[in-house]
Amino acid sequence: MSIVLGANQYGKAETRVVRVDRDADGHRVTDLNVSVALSGDMTDTHLTGANDKVLPTDTQKNTVYAFARDGVGEIEDFALRLARHFVDSQPTIGRARVRVERYPWARLELAGRPAHHSFSRSGEGTRTATVTYDGQRAWVVSGITDLTVLNSTGSEFWGYVRDPFTTLRETRDRVLATAVDASWRHEAADDVDWGKSYATARRALLEAFGETHSRSLQQTLYAMGERVLTNCPEVVEVRLRLPNKHHFLVDLAPFGLDNPNEVFHAADRPYGLIEGTVLRDDAPPADPAW
Numbered sequence: 001m002s003i004v005l006g007a008n009q010y011g012k013a014e015t016r017v018v019r020v021d022r023d024a025d026g027h028r029v030t031d032l033n034v035s036v037a038l039s040g041d042m043t044d045t046h047l048t049g050a051n052d053k054v055l056p057t058d059t060q061k062n063t064v065y066a067f068a069r070d071g072v073g074e075i076e077d078f079a080l081r082l083a084r085h086f087v088d089s090q091p092t093i094g095r096a097r098v099r100v101e102r103y104p105w106a107r108l109e110l111a112g113r114p115a116h117h118s119f120s121r122s123g124e125g126t127r128t129a130t131v132t133y134d135g136q137r138a139w140v141v142s143g144i145t146d147l148t149v150l151n152s153t154g155s156e157f158w159g160y161v162r163d164p165f166t167t168l169r170e171t172r173d174r175v176l177a178t179a180v181d182a183s184w185r186h187e188a189a190d191d192v193d194w195g196k197s198y199a200t201a202r203r204a205l206l207e208a209f210g211e212t213h214s215r216s217l218q219q220t221l222y223a224m225g226e227r228v229l230t231n232c233p234e235v236v237e238v239r240l241r242l243p244n245k246h247h248f249l250v251d252l253a254p255f256g257l258d259n260p261n262e263v264f265h266a267a268d269r270p271y272g273l274i275e276g277t278v279l280r281d282d283a284p285p286a287d288p289a290w
């Protein structure tokens with residue numbers, strides 16, 4: 001028996017970089033959280049402490065800032081530029097994975113007009129991109145997190161398994177709420193209009209959530225993934241994580257009041273976590289994309 005080093009990667013996680021584009025007719029704010037993970041032949045590094053193959057994570061952070069100086073553009077393109085740079089410029093780095101989260105800022109409206117340089121953090125969800133590059137190929141996964149949505153009707157949950165521990169009451173009309181965490185894998189890494197693709201996928205998720213009469217969050221999950229694949233031919237696989245943000249009907253009987261599906265306790269924990277993948281049956285292998 002001998003002990004060997006297994007899979008490993010290293011990098012600077014969560015570099016926060018904010019870029020302001022000072023256009024004359026209105027500033028633009030790009031607020032990012034960038035995480036870099038590099039891998040290569042790091043056996044010596046771990047076994048002997050030799051650092052001659054290590055590009056310091058501090059340098060990686062500086063690279064993120066320096067690249068932002070040239071403009072960010074679509075976050076998929078920014079991640080591709082960074083990933084290609086690390087692998088192509090460092091012989092000891094065989095693979096880079098760069099994840100970018102873009103926090104949403106919405107322009108304020110002041111005196112009935114779009115503000116020139118004032119913004120508020122909006123609830124439209126955090127756009128994400130994860131790029132993996134191995135020196136030959138790049139894989140791009142785009143996504144959205146923290147997209148909180150709610151249907152105040154059109155949701156049922158009944159007919160489930162019962163055992164001695166089951167207390168849940170069946171419902172034909174409940175509130176359905178979730179914070180969507182969705183990622184979708186693109187077939188190609190080049191010649192994609194990332195902004196348009198993101199807008200289409202986001203709209204597909206919202207429309208499917210709102211338009212599906214739901215018998216479970218699992219059914220809604222599938223409908224959301226299916227809608228993204230139908231509306232975005234450039235996407236081959238969608239992964240969804242949907243926390244069930246339970247809204248429990250409050251018992252108002254102790255106060256002599258009825259509660260005709262109007263007053264709820266929004267519980268934050270525990271929550272059901274519904275996860276699933278929806279993909280084209282001809283999707284090429286994911287390889288190291290995720």
Ligand SMILES: O=c1[nH]c(=O)c2[nH]c(=O)[nH]c2[nH]1
Binds near residue numbers: 216
């Ligand atoms: O949509 C739902 N799916 C479940 O699996 C589940 N389980 C549960 O208690 N409530 C719900 N709701």
